[in-house]
Amino acid sequence: MRLLTGKPQAPPRTVSRETLAIDLGNGRVVEVLRVRDPRARRIKLSVDERGPRLTLPMRASEIAGQRFVIEHGDWLLAQIAQADSDATRLQPHVSATIPLRGAELPVRWQVARYLRLQLNEDALEIAAPEAVNATALQRALRDFYEGQARADVGRWLPKYLPGLPRAPSRLRYRVMSSQWGSLAPDGALSLDLSLVLAPPPAFEYVLVHELCHLIHADHSRAFWREVEARCPDWRDQREYFRASGRSLKAGLRRLIAADE
Incomplete structure (x- = not known):
């Protein structure tokens, strides 16, 4: 008309x-x-x-x-x-700590021609030019966190695969607004990058949760039985995220200036 x-x-x-x-x-x-x-x-x-x-x-x-x-x-x-979170953006060549695996990791600086991050036993060592670009530093820190997250999942995943109908088709780390993880219909697994800031048992619980969706796509009683068989303290870990989850996500965003 x-x-x-x-x-x-x-x-x-x-x-x-x-x-x-x-x-x-x-x-x-x-x-x-x-x-x-x-x-x-x-x-x-x-x-x-x-x-x-x-x-x-x-x-x-x-x-x-x-x-x-x-x-x-x-x-x-x-x-x-x-x-709120106590995490702040790193200032080049200023002593600080960053969150990692439920603890505060000291940051040690040294002047160098190129930017490089390396984790030692008790500190993160950052070699950087005196006038290092802030965006480059945030990107390098994000890459560092993703590398640590992949290392953790790489240690945990093999023990769960034998009890699953199939392995995840691929694995990626994202900065998520509200979720901690998701499993796509094609088996692609996404995990929130801020999980690597949490204590390892909490991070591992989220991995178990998403892997169990390969068995049950819903949140039925059968699903939670699968979770409990692999993570008996899952209720404690869920409470941790309810109490501290927002702070974790805020801390990561401040450190890496994420806009996702």
């Missing part, structure tokens, strides 16, 4: 994003990412490792959104505190 009558079609509604500074009325001002989403049906406030996010339906007013944030101010501040 629009073609016959000559009426122009309404422009498609798209997602828009804007960062706002909202005064909570208690002396605290919080930066919130406001997202207008045509798919949203209600106002929603959430917090992840990237910070607070306010999702608004297209018909909701800006004033209604700000009022919603203020009304939930105490909850918001508590969530921000839970998601």
Whole structure:
């Protein structure tokens, strides 16, 4: 009918994003990412490792959104505190520590012509030019973490393969917003890179969890029996992620400046 009558079609509604500074009325001002989403049906406030996010339906007013944030101010501040991390970006040739396997690893610097990272028994040694590029340093640190994660999984995976119907088709490490791992229908396994910052038993639990999806694709009782047979303390590890997961993800993002 629009073609016959000559009426122009309404422009498609798209997602828009804007960062706002909202005064909570208690002396605290919080930066919130406001997202207008045509798919949203209600106002929603959430917090992840990237910070607070306010999702608004297209018909909701800006004033209604700000009022919603203020009304939930105490909850918001508590969530921000839970998601906070002590990890900061490395400053070239400045003494520091970085998180690895549930502990803080000292960083030792030396001046060199080329950037190189090497893990010794008690420290990460970084050889770098005096004016090393920050982006190159963050990329090298990400590569370092991925190498350590691959080494851990390489030690654990062989003992689980005999009890699986098939091996994962491939394995990749990503910076995930909310998940810790995922298994695609073709058997491709993805793991969150920040897992290497966690204590090894917690990391190994996530690996076991995803491998058990090769047996049961759901979260049925049968699935959890498979998990428990391989990881009897899985409940403890799950509680660890509930308490510290946001901090892990935030710490990794700060260290490697991830935008995924």
